[in-house]
Amino acid sequence: MKKHEIITPAILLDMDAFENNINSYQALCNEHGKENWPMIKTHKSSAVAKMQMDAGATGFLCGTIDECEMVYNLGAKHIMYAYPVANPVNIQRILKMAKDTDVIIRLDTVAAAEMLNAAAEEAGIVVSYTIIVDMNFHRFGMPVEDVVPFAKALAPMKNLKFRGISTHPGQVYGCTDYEGVKEIAKLEMDTMKAAADALAEAGFPCEMITSGSTPTFKEVVTKGATTVSHPGNYTFLDNIQMALGVAEEKDCALRILATVISNPHEGFYLFDAGAKCMGLDQGAHGNAAIQGFGYVVGHPELTIVGLSEEVAKVKCLNGDPCDLKVGDKVEIIPNHSCSSANNTTWYTCVRGDEVVDSIEVDYRGNNHKKF
Numbered sequence: 001m002k003k004h005e006i007i008t009p010a011i012l013l014d015m016d017a018f019e020n021n022i023n024s025y026q027a028l029c030n031e032h033g034k035e036n037w038p039m040i041k042t043h044k045s046s047a048v049a050k051m052q053m054d055a056g057a058t059g060f061l062c063g064t065i066d067e068c069e070m071v072y073n074l075g076a077k078h079i080m081y082a083y084p085v086a087n088p089v090n091i092q093r094i095l096k097m098a099k100d101t102d103v104i105i106r107l108d109t110v111a112a113a114e115m116l117n118a119a120a121e122e123a124g125i126v127v128s129y130t131i132i133v134d135m136n137f138h139r140f141g142m143p144v145e146d147v148v149p150f151a152k153a154l155a156p157m158k159n160l161k162f163r164g165i166s167t168h169p170g171q172v173y174g175c176t177d178y179e180g181v182k183e184i185a186k187l188e189m190d191t192m193k194a195a196a197d198a199l200a201e202a203g204f205p206c207e208m209i210t211s212g213s214t215p216t217f218k219e220v221v222t223k224g225a226t227t228v229s230h231p232g233n234y235t236f237l238d239n240i241q242m243a244l245g246v247a248e249e250k251d252c253a254l255r256i257l258a259t260v261i262s263n264p265h266e267g268f269y270l271f272d273a274g275a276k277c278m279g280l281d282q283g284a285h286g287n288a289a290i291q292g293f294g295y296v297v298g299h300p301e302l303t304i305v306g307l308s309e310e311v312a313k314v315k316c317l318n319g320d321p322c323d324l325k326v327g328d329k330v331e332i333i334p335n336h337s338c339s340s341a342n343n344t345t346w347y348t349c350v351r352g353d354e355v356v357d358s359i360e361v362d363y364r365g366n367n368h369k370k371f
Contacts, residue, residue: 258277
């Protein structure tokens with residue numbers, strides 16, 4: 001089957017770009033002696049996680065307990081959950097995996113640590129944790145000056161094992177160019193070094209220093225003291241990564257295939273792919289470099305100015321001519337590929353114009369378990 005014969009809308013996966021992304025990021029980790037534990041909330045697919053393992057990923061960072069269980073079933077060596085756990089049901093799910101796999105929880109409050117420690121003590125196991133360090137992102141974590149007091153507060157909890165520190169430079173997605181990315185990467189490296197040095201001096205040496213984002217990955221993996229990197233979006237890349245100077249159009253593997261279904265007047269089009277394909281993301285933390293809701297490949301004159309659930313509104317804002325007509329197919333690089341991935345059940349895999357396979361997105365949604 002040819003690509004243009006696919007029912008629209010569809011989520012395409014350019015396998016050449018996709019495989020190159022996985023292999024090139026892994027190769028950079030290997031070259032610099034860093035472990036790659038990708039964040040898998042990007043793709044939510046056991047098949048893609050298996051590809052990452054086959055390429056050399058030694059662990060995973062997970063955004064949901066479902067994702068933890070997914071990679072546990074794949075035989076992952078290391079499983080890190082990105083957030084604290086405070087729900088008793090989720091704690092039990094974590095403990096079940098921690099009995100025979102290296103599971104690491106990230107913590108930033110004594111209250112969550114006490115809950116986890118009590119449950120681990122009752123189960124007769126020890127659970128590993130890292131301290132979340134806030135690098136001025138102000139989401140999870142604590143400033144550098146608080147990490148030593150926090151480690152000391154958790155030290156008496158015998159069923160918790162300190163392994164190191166973790167952070168996420170989420171504010172990088174507010175940058176508008178690669179110079180801004182480099183500034184955030186430097187902050188990321190400086191913050192984690194300061195936290196690790198303070199802990200070592202206090203008698204808490206870090207076995208692991210984990211951090212990462214796709215935009216700062218190349219700077220930090222080649223220069224920083226981080227031992228474990230967590231790129232996520234790197235498998236697909238997207239319009240935001242292009243705006244940041246991290247990716248080029250050819251690198252963006254995930255795309256939405258849509259059909260022009262209306263051209264009510266000159267310079268205005270409607271596509272049959274809306275928010276349920278692309279999401280309403282214009283940069284998770286604000287990005288002035290993003291215009292519209294995605295990039296229409298081959299048509300820089302077009303801007304996606306609005307989305308309803310199933311339809312995109314598209315305009316020629318600069319008055320440039322556009323040769324699209326009703327019935328034509330277009331490819332759209334979404335602003336944020338993670339949102340598009342979570343809104344589909346299948347990736348339709350293509351090489352050039354040929355459809356070659358499909359990959360199930362088998363762990364999307366809020367909860368994989370049925371109650």
